[in-house]
Amino acid sequence: MAEAAHSAHEGDTTRRDFIYIAAGSVAAVGVAATAWPFIDQMNPAADTRALSTTEVDLSAIPEGQQIKAMWQGKPVFVRHRTPEEIAAAQRDDYANLKDPQHDADRLVQEDGQPGKAEWLILQASCTHLGCIPTFAEGAYHGWFCPCHGSVYDTSGRIRSGPAPKNLYVAPYVFTNDTTIRIG
Amino acid sequence: MSGPSTYEPKSGITRWLDRRLPILRLAHDSFVAYPTPRNLNYWWTFGAMLSLCLIVQIVTGIVLAMHYVPHIDHAFASVQRLERDVPFGWLIQNIHAVGASMFFLAVYIHMFRGLYYGSYKAPRELLWILGCVIYLLMVATGFLGYTLPWGQMSFWGATVITNLLGALPLIGESIKNWLSGGFSIDQPTINRFFSLHYLLPFVIAGVVGLHVWALHEAGQNNPVGIEVKSKADTVPFTPHATIKDLFATTLFVILFAVFVFYMPDSLGHADNFIPANPLQTPPEIVPEWYLLPFYAILRAFDFNIGPIDSKLAGVLAMFASIGVMFLLPWLDTSRVRSMRYRPIARQFFVIFAVVCFALGWCGGQNPGRILFKVAPFSATMNWVTGGQVTERSIRATSESEWQQAADAAVAELRSQGAGMTAVTREGATSGRITGVIGGNQQTRVVSGDTSELLEEHITEVKQEVGPATPFFAVERSSPARFTVTNFSLLLTFYYFLFFLVILPVLGLRERPERVPDTIAKPVTQGAS
Structure with a gap:
């Protein structure tokens, strides 16, 4: 813990930063993947x-x-x-x-x-x-x-x-x- | 603003409820004990009317949805059935249709009130912006709702508005198809418009909640624009504001009823009683009255501005005209809220209000209509009676030399004594020249108030002179004129000038009027 705080203070990338970015990225992709069907359903349908x-x-x-x-x-x-x-x-x-x-x-x-x-x-x-x-x-x-x-x-x-x-x-x-x- | 709650539950039940869900406390603090400035005038009663309008539209709308069929073949008939067959359907349908107009009438007065008394200034910026969001949602809901009866204006209004988005470069066409769910306004469109028209009022209700919350946090503005300083400047919401709102709303409801019962269709357009026909356009496509000013701004540009073509310029100006309202709290630099104490700003405000009405008028007119012109349309006609007609062909050696060849042929025929010549091009390098030598040259000038009338006069002269005359040259001259489009452009210019130049500059330069001592002294406790 002390070591992590120390690294952050130095401005180095920690494993925790990586976890934040990775989790954020997965969430962003998830949101986009969920939103897309709801957006795309409004485009002209196959029969149209x-x-x-x-x-x-x-x-x-x-x-x-x-x-x-x-x-x-x-x-x-x-x-x-x-x-x-x-x-x-x-x-x-x-x-x-x-x-x-x-x-x-x-x-x-x-x-x-x-x-x-x-x-x-x-x-x-x-x-x-x-x-x-x-x-x-x-x-x-x-x-x-x-x-x-x-x-x-x-x-x-x-x-x-x-x-x-x-x-x-x-x-x-x-x-x-x-x-x-x-x- | 409202300070600590003064609610005291009286009975056992309310005490029980207050410990668990203090909803009565919230209602009491918001609508009974809530302190309102004691100098509010009747312009402050429109919020109550707007709440009523929203409730009326939702209640009548839910009932209409029980009978309405969102299908291109049945929508029009289902609305007619509502009007004729459903018990009290005529009443509920008329309330809903008239209600839209009343809603906009009240919101426009509410907005002008905010503009005049500076109700958008700190700390009420978010309150104003939430109001702009509500207005934008109202416009969207009104437009979607107007499409649903599937009359001619419904259909063509929707076509024109979705085509607007098509004017956007690159993505316009995709957005247009995405919105309409096809390549034109059709079944997918009416289905989704119905769904969204049902949804948006509840979104509006949500934003209204935020609007009222922001209002109660910042407190109401008042006609002098000076913050209330003590309890002495306020009165409790109930009974003072409640009764005043109730009285004003009663008058509003009477006006509402006059329209519903005596002229329910007077605010609509006759063409919307014709079922939608994609094969035939109505002679003039106009939106409902409350959107006419923006429609005028949309059509104000009949010239291209650099890379922006006239159509896109209109679309951008229309969106900007609403967008600029969101920035108003930061555009107006004056530290004085109420225009009561801003003598110059007040005059610009009056012009602004007149401009908005004039834009509305322009939106309902044919854009080509001429308002002023310096002279009538005129035409000079020359023809020759008698004389000898010569006709020759012209050949150029290449397409680029056509003009030289034609000029040479004209010069040649003229040198032989032809009084009049005419060149007709028939192909890339070939054509024909006709000339008349000798004969009597005749001239006549005709004029007309419109170009159509002028053409009629020209046709009359042509018939009188007879088709046998080989030559008939018409030179038309159009006078300098001022059309509805030009007028709209002028008004649009002032609209933006007011927000983007007058308010920012005037706020820094204007010397406000002195607040009367009777107001200033008690408020500032004689500090200044």
Whole structure:
């Protein structure tokens, strides 16, 4: 005992210090290991994550129309563009854009393959505050956001209004000629 | 503060109890014998109302939970069933919904009271901070509760608020998914929000216990802000404060009842009577009235500040606006507690209160709404009637030389006498130029109060002129204007200025007013 006190006085590491640190470490790991399941249980569950991809049958969508597919609980625009809409989108590649991007780059599939010009797959959420834009309205006949008046063109690019970015492209791949998988 | 206990058990039973669990002694010392300053005014009665509000919310909430179904397909219907089918469900549901608003009304008055009379200054710093914790928990509980009826505002409010966290760099997306339990607001979200909404009021009750404990340790502040010095400055809590609190609370309950029985839905939003629809957003997403000032701060930034984008700046400012309250005891450097004796601080305080109301107003407005503008929106339109139209294609040798090629084509056509030209780019290196030679040049100026009206006028002129006219050039000019967003930014600036600059600097510089002798003499026993 006297020896231990003496050592501590000298500032040396004693066996007691080691025991304190070791016990503290075990307790800290124990607390973390106990807390983690209670924290992690709030993350998306396996069945929720299983819903993270959605298949869409394109054959049911006539030219000039779009559907809203649900992906991860959020709507996705799947738009079957007309040749005029495609031409307008491609022509405006060089227009004065807020968030410049070429139409072809907005069609690229998740695996890097080029997409098909008639199918545009976008997340249906205005990049301003997350409202859902309405179909084929606004000066560019793309989308129009009723909340604060953002106007998107037929490529989903922001053309006027408060939104900072183009509508985000949803990650998708063609699984065959008439089916896509989103996510 | 309260000194040694004066409780004396009278009967055999209370004597028996007092030896074993002195709970009656605690109650007596806290709510009967407890000395309160004799000069407290009615601003000091809101603590009692807040206790009542908490009890009312817990009691009605427990009843509502017996009928509510936390499921995306049934939540909305279960609340409607409560309103229509459950015996007295309409009453209990309305009390709970209105109660949230009344709770916040009382807490805001309580907070402004503390701010005005300097109730956060030593030795009451922890008392104030515990109050801030309670307020933060109230905001969280109110937000979670508003999601549960699963109407349109519930759903989209929750979406907007959880998206805010997504604005945080790197970890934002993970935190957002962790909080909602999925990739959007959905079944896992409503389930956990219900669980937490049930939990948090009991946490609040616990912190209220600490708040009252801290209050009884430090003693109450009072309107003159001078510590009570002797028993002569105080009166026992019962009957003096008890009766006064009871009277004020009765008036408060009357107001409460007016809302519950005559206009239960007036404080809510009509859109929340539409079931949540993830496929359609309401035209305007607004929180409940008590969160509007913070919503205005959130939307005040429409520009990026260096690496911080506008969205993140808003999120940080909103959290900072509550965070700054926790630091208030050390930000205010004045040694004088009550603003009664701080003539300059009092004026800044009044401005601050007005700013808070104005922020609330801004939070409820469309952020793009124009408040003032120097001139109307106007547009100058030029077109040519008659004349000869020429169209040519432009080819550039490479993408980078496009602009030169286009300029050259314009210059060439102009030199041939074209009054107007237009270039359309069709690809990386190709495009088209159209020009009109000769003809009559026409000009017209239109104006409108809003940009939408202006566009309408332009369309009218276009239709009048006719699509056959090959050229139609529109030059729009937008006037300098002051929008709700600009106003919010100005108010936000003052909000932070008040806490971070005015209070620290003023406390050191201000010359307080003299405390009247009638107060100073008896308190200091003529020492100064």
